[in-house]
Amino acid sequence: MSKPRSLYAPAGFLTREESEAIARRALAAAKADETRVIVSSGARANTRFAENQVSTSGDNYDAEITVRSVFGKRVANANTNKLDDASLAAVVARSEALARLAPEDPELMPELGPQTYGTRPEPSQTETPTPAQRAAAVLAVSEPARAAGLISTGYMQSNVGSFAIANNKGLFAYNRGSSAAMSTTVRTPDGTGSGWAGSAHDEWNDLDAATLGRRAIDKAVRSRNPVAVEPGRYTVILEPTAVANLVQLMAFSLNARSADEGRSFFSKPGGGNKNGMKVVDERVTIVSDPMDPAGRGGLFTGEGLPTERIVWVENGVVRNLNYDRFWAQKQGVSPTASSGVLRMSGGNSSIEEMIASTQRGILVTRLWYIRGVDPRTILFTGLTRDGTFLVENGRITRAIKNFRWNESPVFMLNNIEAMGTPMRVNSSESGQGGGVVIVPPIKARDFNFTSLSDAV
Amino acid sequence: MTQKRRDFLKAMSAVAVANGAIGKGFDPEKLFAGITQTATPSVGDPLFRELAMVGLEAARGAGAEYADIRISNRNDQGIFTRERRVQGMQSSETFGFGIRALVNGAWGFAASSRLTRDDVAATARQAVAQARANRVAQLKPHVLAPVTSVGDVEWKSPARIDPFTVPIEDKAQLLLTANAAAMQVQGARFVTSNMFFMKEEKTLATTDGSFIVQTIIRSQPGMNVTAVDQSRGDFQSRSSTEVQPHGKGYEHVLDAKLVDNAPKWAEEAVQKLSAKPVEVGRYDLILHPTHLWLTIHESIGHPTELDRAMGYEANYAGTSFIAPPEDFLGKFKYGPEFMNVQGDRSQEGSLAQVGWDDEGVKPEDFMIIKNGIFNDYQTTREQAMWLDWWYKQNGQPTRSHGCSYSQSWADVQFQRMPNVSLLPGEQDISYEDIIAATDRGIAIVGDGSFSIDQQRYNAQFGGQVFYEVRGGKIVGMLKDVAYQMRTPEFWNAMDMIGGKSSYILGGAFNDGKGQPSQSNAVSHGCPPTRHKQINVINTGRTA
Numbered sequence: 001m002s003k004p005r006s007l008y009a010p011a012g013f014l015t016r017e018e019s020e021a022i023a024r025r026a027l028a029a030a031k032a033d034e035t036r037v038i039v040s041s042g043a044r045a046n047t048r049f050a051e052n053q054v055s056t057s058g059d060n061y062d063a064e065i066t067v068r069s070v071f072g073k074r075v076a077n078a079n080t081n082k083l084d085d086a087s088l089a090a091v092v093a094r095s096e097a098l099a100r101l102a103p104e105d106p107e108l109m110p111e112l113g114p115q116t117y118g119t120r121p122e123p124s125q126t127e128t129p130t131p132a133q134r135a136a137a138v139l140a141v142s143e144p145a146r147a148a149g150l151i152s153t154g155y156m157q158s159n160v161g162s163f164a165i166a167n168n169k170g171l172f173a174y175n176r177g178s179s180a181a182m183s184t185t186v187r188t189p190d191g192t193g194s195g196w197a198g199s200a201h202d203e204w205n206d207l208d209a210a211t212l213g214r215r216a217i218d219k220a221v222r223s224r225n226p227v228a229v230e231p232g233r234y235t236v237i238l239e240p241t242a243v244a245n246l247v248q249l250m251a252f253s254l255n256a257r258s259a260d261e262g263r264s265f266f267s268k269p270g271g272g273n274k275n276g277m278k279v280v281d282e283r284v285t286i287v288s289d290p291m292d293p294a295g296r297g298g299l300f301t302g303e304g305l306p307t308e309r310i311v312w313v314e315n316g317v318v319r320n321l322n323y324d325r326f327w328a329q330k331q332g333v334s335p336t337a338s339s340g341v342l343r344m345s346g347g348n349s350s351i352e353e354m355i356a357s358t359q360r361g362i363l364v365t366r367l368w369y370i371r372g373v374d375p376r377t378i379l380f381t382g383l384t385r386d387g388t389f390l391v392e393n394g395r396i397t398r399a400i401k402n403f404r405w406n407e408s409p410v411f412m413l414n415n416i417e418a419m420g421t422p423m424r425v426n427s428s429e430s431g432q433g434g435g436v437v438i439v440p441p442i443k444a445r446d447f448n449f450t451s452l453s454d455a456v
Numbered sequence: 457m458t459q460k461r462r463d464f465l466k467a468m469s470a471v472a473v474a475n476g477a478i479g480k481g482f483d484p485e486k487l488f489a490g491i492t493q494t495a496t497p498s499v500g501d502p503l504f505r506e507l508a509m510v511g512l513e514a515a516r517g518a519g520a521e522y523a524d525i526r527i528s529n530r531n532d533q534g535i536f537t538r539e540r541r542v543q544g545m546q547s548s549e550t551f552g553f554g555i556r557a558l559v560n561g562a563w564g565f566a567a568s569s570r571l572t573r574d575d576v577a578a579t580a581r582q583a584v585a586q587a588r589a590n591r592v593a594q595l596k597p598h599v600l601a602p603v604t605s606v607g608d609v610e611w612k613s614p615a616r617i618d619p620f621t622v623p624i625e626d627k628a629q630l631l632l633t634a635n636a637a638a639m640q641v642q643g644a645r646f647v648t649s650n651m652f653f654m655k656e657e658k659t660l661a662t663t664d665g666s667f668i669v670q671t672i673i674r675s676q677p678g679m680n681v682t683a684v685d686q687s688r689g690d691f692q693s694r695s696s697t698e699v700q701p702h703g704k705g706y707e708h709v710l711d712a713k714l715v716d717n718a719p720k721w722a723e724e725a726v727q728k729l730s731a732k733p734v735e736v737g738r739y740d741l742i743l744h745p746t747h748l749w750l751t752i753h754e755s756i757g758h759p760t761e762l763d764r765a766m767g768y769e770a771n772y773a774g775t776s777f778i779a780p781p782e783d784f785l786g787k788f789k790y791g792p793e794f795m796n797v798q799g800d801r802s803q804e805g806s807l808a809q810v811g812w813d814d815e816g817v818k819p820e821d822f823m824i825i826k827n828g829i830f831n832d833y834q835t836t837r838e839q840a841m842w843l844d845w846w847y848k849q850n851g852q853p854t855r856s857h858g859c860s861y862s863q864s865w866a867d868v869q870f871q872r873m874p875n876v877s878l879l880p881g882e883q884d885i886s887y888e889d890i891i892a893a894t895d896r897g898i899a900i901v902g903d904g905s906f907s908i909d910q911q912r913y914n915a916q917f918g919g920q921v922f923y924e925v926r927g928g929k930i931v932g933m934l935k936d937v938a939y940q941m942r943t944p945e946f947w948n949a950m951d952m953i954g955g956k957s958s959y960i961l962g963g964a965f966n967d968g969k970g971q972p973s974q975s976n977a978v979s980h981g982c983p984p985t986r987h988k989q990i991n992v993i994n995t996g997r998t999a
Contacts, residue, residue, distance in 0.1 A: 044866075047590070048971050050768040054590040058972075059582060060567035060866040062552065079548035081569045094547055101625045103542050103632065131564070131589035138593040153770040155971035185771040191779075194770070261646065262686040269689035368774075369907040373918060373938065373995045376691065381916050381938075383909045404907075404914050404940065406995065430973040431772055450993060451940050455774070455911035 012127055013162040014041040014063055016174040022065060022083055023166035029092045032069035032099060034111045035168045038302070039065050042161020045128035047135065050153040052142040057131055067095040070111070073104035107326040112304045114170045118290060120299075125178035125203040128158050133204075141184050141213030150220055152213065154184030155431050158204045165304045173300045180204040181426055181433030184212055185386055186220040187456075193226075193399070194456050195219025196366055196386035198241065198426035200433035202296050219365060219387040226399040228452055229390060235361035235417070236447040237354045237391065243344075244427040244437040245367040246380075250409040251286065251342050253378050254312055256321035260331070265378045265410060266321060275318050280413035282316040283345065290339030294424045295436030297339025305337040346440030347419030354418050354443040356394045362403075362447070363389040363396060368429060378408045383453055402456075403449035411448075418443040507576050508661035511555050514580035516663060520557035520587070522600060523580065523663050526814060527553040527571070528865040530656040531620060537631040538648045539639060545624060552865040555580045559587035561597020565868040601840035601854050603817055605665035611811025613673040614804055615705025619653035622706045627651055634714035638681050641722035643729070649679040651709060652701075652965065654977075666816035674807060674977055675708045676701035676965050679718060683725040692728035692935070694721045697902035697920050698746050701965040701977065704805045724921050724933075731935035733996050734922065738989040740897035741939060742890050745954075747919050748878070749962025749980035750903040755943040756790070756797055757876040757980065758969075759912035760824050761859075762833035766842060773969045774910025777943065778830060785846050788830040791947035796879040797825035799834055801858060806875045806979035807963045812858070814869035819858025824876060836860040836871045863974040870970055877961075877981035884955030887984040892928040893952065898937060898992060899923040899930065903962070905938065905995075916940045918995070936996035946987060954983025 014022070023037040041063035048056045064081040065088065076098030080091040129137075137156055145152035158180040166172045183198030197215035201207055238246075259266035259273035266274045289309040290297035300306055303325065311319045320336060328335035355363065365387030373379045384402045391397070420441040428434030508525050515523035529551045536544040553576065554567035564587030566579045631649040638647040653675050660668045679696040699712040743751065758776075763769055765779035778784045790797075800821040801808050812818050815837050823831045835843065837856040847854045862869035891899060902920025909915070922937040923930045963979035 044972070046972055049593065050770065051595070051766075053595040054562065054593045055768055056563055056565065056868050056870065057586055057590055058554075058565040058567065058868050059586065060552075060554070062550075062569045062866060064550070066548075076545040077547070079546070081550045081552065091549075098545050098547060098624055101623070101628075102545050103628055105541050105543075107541060131586040132592075135589055135593045142593060151767060151770075153767060155771055157972060183771060187767065187770055187775075191775075196771075262684040262689075263646065263682055263691040267686070267689060267691075269687070271686055368910055371905055371907040373905045374936070374997070376689070377997045379995060379997060381905065381907045383907070383914065385910055402909065402914075404909070404916060406916075406993070408997070411997075429772070430968070431971055432973065451914060451916075451991075453909040453911075453914035454942070455777070455909035455913050 012043055012160050013176065014039060019162060019164035019174055020166065020172060023164060025085065026065060026067055026088045026092055027166060027168055029089045030069065030168065032071055032096050034070035036068040036111055037065060037166045039164045040161065042159055043128045044157065044159050045134065046155065046157040047131065047138060048155045049138045049142060052146045052152050054135060054138055057134065059128065065091060067092050069095040069099040070108065071099050073106065073108050074099050074102040075105055075108055076102050109325040111167045111169045112171050115173065115300070115304055115306050117173060117299045117306045120291060122176050123178040123203055125160060125205070128160055129204050137182065137209035140209040144213055145186050145217055148217055150186050150188060150217060152184055152186045154182065156182040157432055165300065167304070171304045173304050175299050177296060178203050179433055180207045181431065182207055182209060182212055183426055183431035184216045186216040188220055188224055192456055193220045193224035194386045195223055198431055200424060200426040223387050223399040226401045226456070229400045231403055231449045231451050233446040233448055235358055235443065235445045237351060237358065237361060237363045238442050238444065239351065239365050240423050240439050240441050241366045241425045242364045243439040243442050244425045245370055246409040246412055247344055247439055248342060248427060248437055249380055250378055251312065254322050256323045257327045259321055265376060266318065273321060275321055277318055278316045279318055280313065280316045280410060281416045283347065283416060283419065284313055284316050284413050285311070285345040286313040287311050287343050288338045288341045289343065290341065292341045292343055292436065292438065294438045295341055297341035297436060301337050305335065307337045307339040310336055310338055341436040343438040344422060344440065346422040349418040349420050349443065351420060351441050354441065355391050355396060357418065358391045358443065359393060361391040362400070363391055370429065373406060378410050379406060380408065381406045402453040404451045404453055405448055406450045407448045412444050415444040415446050416442055417445055504659050505667065507571060507573065508659065510573050511576045511580045512661060512663050514577040515555060515557045515584055518581045518584035520559050520584050522558040523555060524815065525553055525555045525661050526862065526865055527659040528656060530654065530864060533620065533653045534650065535624070535627050535631060536648070536650045537628065537635055539635055539646065540632065542628050550864065554862070554865045554868065555583045556868055557583040557587050558598060559584055560591060561599065562587045562590045562594045563598060564590060567866045598838050599841045600837040601856050603664055603815065603837060603856070606668065606812065606816060606818065607665065608667045609811065610669045612671040613703050613809065615673040617706035618673065619675055619706040620655055630714065634679060634718045637715050638679070638718040638722040641719050641726060643683045643726035644681050644722035645684045646682040647679065649714065652676045660814060660816060662816045664816060668812045668816055670811055672810065673705055674701060674703050674965065675705060677709045677712050677714055679714055679721060681722045681725040683729050685729050690729055692725055694725035694728065694920055695902065696721055700962045701807060702805045702961065703807045703809045727933050728935050731933040734934045734937045734992060734994050736994050737992060739992050740894050741987045741990045742894060742897055742899040742925065743985050743987065744887060744899065744901040745958070745960035745982045745984055746902050746962060747900045748982045748985060750906055751917055752876060752878055752980045752982055753964060753978070754906060754908045754915055755912055755946065756824065757873050757978070760833050761871055761873065762835050762839045762842065763871045765833060769969065772971050777911045777913050781833065781843060781846065784830050786829065786831065789828055789948065790825045790830050790944070791828045791950055793828045794881050794953055795825055795828045795947065795950065796823065798877050798879055799824050799857060799874045801874045803875050803961065803979060803981065806961060807965070807977035808873065808875045808979060813860040814862050815856065815860040817856045817858040817860065819874060822857050834859045834871060834873060839871060861976055863976065867972065867974050872969065872976040873967065873978045875979045875981070878983070880956045880959045880983040881953035884957055885952065886958050887954060890952050890954065890984055890986050891925055891930060894925050894986065895927060897925040898934060899925055900937070913942050914940070915943065936994045938993050938995050940991050940993060946990065949987045949990065950985050951988050952986035954985065958983040
């Protein structure tokens with residue numbers, strides 16, 4: 001167990017040796033035909049601020065084990081964060097008791113044997129930032145905001161952790177990671193203006209709080225006193241965060257089984273799926289690569305399969321759907337082992353150029369409360385938020401009230417007019433970072449805004 | 457299903473023995489030696505008091521003016537089925553403690569799963585040190601409203617059958633039987649069903665002198681049926697939204713009658729394939745309680761949280777249109793005079809029911825909206841002080857409404873919703889009575905798609921099943937229905953409300969808020985209502 005370096009620092013994560021030792025202890029207690037053990041551990045440090053001061057903060061550490069037991073075709077899982085010998089034996093017993101009683105699963109796939117995984121340098125961050133480091137990041141935003149007569153709120157979180165898989169067929173995989181994310185929303189005291197900025201990184205040292213603060217402050221000031229513009233179909237300039245909010249929804253729908261079963265946008269009318277069919281603009285390519293330089297993906301799946309580069313959409317054409325091991329075997333294809341990274345192709349336009357080329361359009365900072373409406377078209381609804389501006393005759397002319405939209409990433413990606421350089425964004429609504437998503441800003445026509453929101 | 461019940465019972469006995477050994481056979485000396493030694497005891501053990509006092513004393517000794525410690529043991533169980541197979545059986549437990557310390561008006565929080573004397577003391581000191589570090593970014597101190605020590609007390613959810621004592625085989629069999637009943641309906645192609653159970657044993661000790669042990673149990677069964685018309689590329693689903701999660705035991709699953717109801721849900725999924733697409737326009741909406749609870753949650757529950765109104769959630773969950781408080785408290789007309797909304801943690805079997813909140817406050821029922829006028833916010837101890845002026849003005853004590861809650865030992869407690877319920881009207885009007893009184897409208901049953909803006913003005917809601925109402929009768933099923941509304945206008949457009957016998961308790965098992973995002977379970981009771989001339993859109997599009 002890595003030790004705290006000071007009173008401030010929580011314990012870090014289980015090393016490869018520690019993880020393997022715990023897994024071996026659990027496997028030694030197992031009696032099932034097949035047993036898989038997952039050992040995860042990590043520390044999370046977070047600080048939250050509001051009204052230009054820290055509101056809450058926290059440090060915690062945890063390690064847990066999940067045991068998957070198989071008897072014949074019967075399977076179950078049990079999990080605990082008690083890692084002493086008696087508790088390990090108990091969680092194995094609990095998993096096995098459940099598995100013995102589970103009905104047979106005709107779709108059960110056997111455990112994998114030893115695998116070969118890709119390699120890359122481990123992250124240099126091994127500890128979470130101290131409360132003092134996090135408080136300094138708060139001040140980098142809150143002091144300039146206060147000086148400008150504005151109110152800053154925000155959140156930062158940094159994790160270090162490890163994840164290991166072992167089974168009784170000789171498979172062992174270990175991965176260590178770290179992450180850091182921050183977002184801030186700056187509001188004007190009269191409540192008429194709000195600006196947001198956020199970022200996500202593999203390591204704390206990559207986080208630049210002052211730059212985020214300046215962006216949010218600038219947007220808050222510029223978004224004061226918004227005016228109402230009639231809802232309808234508009235050309236939009238979506239900043240990368242807003243693009244990620246939408247594009248990842250399409251990625252979540254790339255499930256082969258639901259497509260084959262006729263209950264997905266990717267189902268082909270009359271039967272089969274849309275693999276090989278063009279579904280979006282030919283400039284769109286979407287790839288997952290565990291070795292992507294912009295963000296670490298997982299080197300193996302939860303079953304221990306080595307992840308690989310997967311092209312989901314190439315020049316607008318569906319090239320891969322997501323197959324689990326059972327469905328892949330049934331359909332005679334290879335399972336997809338995705339790293340969780342999502343990268344979309346881009347173009348050469350800057351946001352400034354997109355604005356300059358727009359007669360009348362809407363600039364959108366981010367989207368909010370995104371919820372599914374109709375899976376047949378991947379139709380979602382949500383709102384714009386924290387920086388929505390009207391573009392007229394090639395320039396931003398005024399802040400406007402927010403809109404509710406009803407739109408699908410499929411429609412948006414068919415209406416592209418220009419794209420910029422892809423960048424990694426804070427892709428979660430919660431500001432906690434989300435998965436690794438690298439997307440460009442996009443200018444698209446006919447985005448469907450359906451009603452006005454008075455919310456600032 | 458080839459396993460026999462007696463086999464199951466035998467196996468479960470073996471598990472019980474193994475688990476029992478953890479609780480009864482532990483050696484206190486080894487407990488302090490660290491996680492690689494022996495097991496931790498079960499919550500409620502006398503040793504917990506000693507460890508809690510170690511934490512509080514360490515926090516006090518390091519300079520905390522206030523501290524609390526929560527030691528929690530939480531068990532979750534999930535069973536997931538699809539058609540004729542069990543897709544997953546998951547059992548998990550998590551155990552640890554969190555310490556919160558207030559130092560010179562600044563908060564610190566630290567948590568660990570290593571429950572030894574040394575770790576508890578070190579974690580307490582870490583929380584205090586963290587609070588001190590936060591002071592550089594502190595402009596004004598956090599101040600807590602007074603609370604009276606409750607001494608040693610205990611509370612348990614009103615569960616008749618502990619779901620963790622029910623054989624897993626029985627649970628799986630029930631779900632598979634329900635799936636089979638759904639699949640017998642012609643046109644029903646896919647069905648999934650599930651059960652979730654949660655049991656948390658939580659010990660809270662505070663420097664105010666309270667020592668509170670609570671056992672919280674929640675249960676949620678559910679089903680979803682999908683019908684497919686592959687030739688037209690159409691598919692429609694129906695979820696069992698009449699079955700809501702409750703703060704009850706396994707009796708709630710039995711009362712849900714999944715097997716009996718499955719054919720109805722399947723038939724309605726099939727019917728939706730041929731339902732008439734809705735014509736856009738303004739309609740009188742008749743909202744069944746199985747739908748309305750979610751609208752209440754989003755448009756009343758969240759905007760009346762005081763942390764949102766004061767800007768503490770501005771970076772994520774948002775602020776509130778009911779702010780600042782001095783402009784709205786006692787003045788704002790939320791809806792008609794017959795509209796009364798209560799906040800409580802006392803409803804029997806509700807999801808937010810507790811004996812004491814996570815600050816040791818015994819919650820009282822309170823009126824959020826009284827006779828249509830906004831009357832009060834949801835508060836914690838810290839937040840109650842922000843409304844000191846309002847309570848003094850009204851001759852009320854400045855005390856928390858008991859809305860502090862944390863999802864786990866690893867997260868700091870903060871303001872979370874109590875049950876927020878629309879009280880029934882005085883007349884005993886039924887759902888059918890409202891339909892009979894409606895000339896042209898749409899009746900919506902069950903909750904579906906939902907989204908609302910960050911100040912809770914503009915919302916869009918779908919549903920499960922939509923009925924066209926003409927001349928006081930249901931004349932057919934509609935599809936692709938969603939309504940868009942602005943909260944104040946929507947509630948002021950309410951012109952009919954059901955009576956006591958039409959009241960149903962809905963709720964959310966996992967309601968997100970906060971950074972890091974935490975999950976809360978909350979119930980919303982309501983009767984059916986009617987809202988005049990609400991904007992309805994058609995969500996159907998062609999890809």
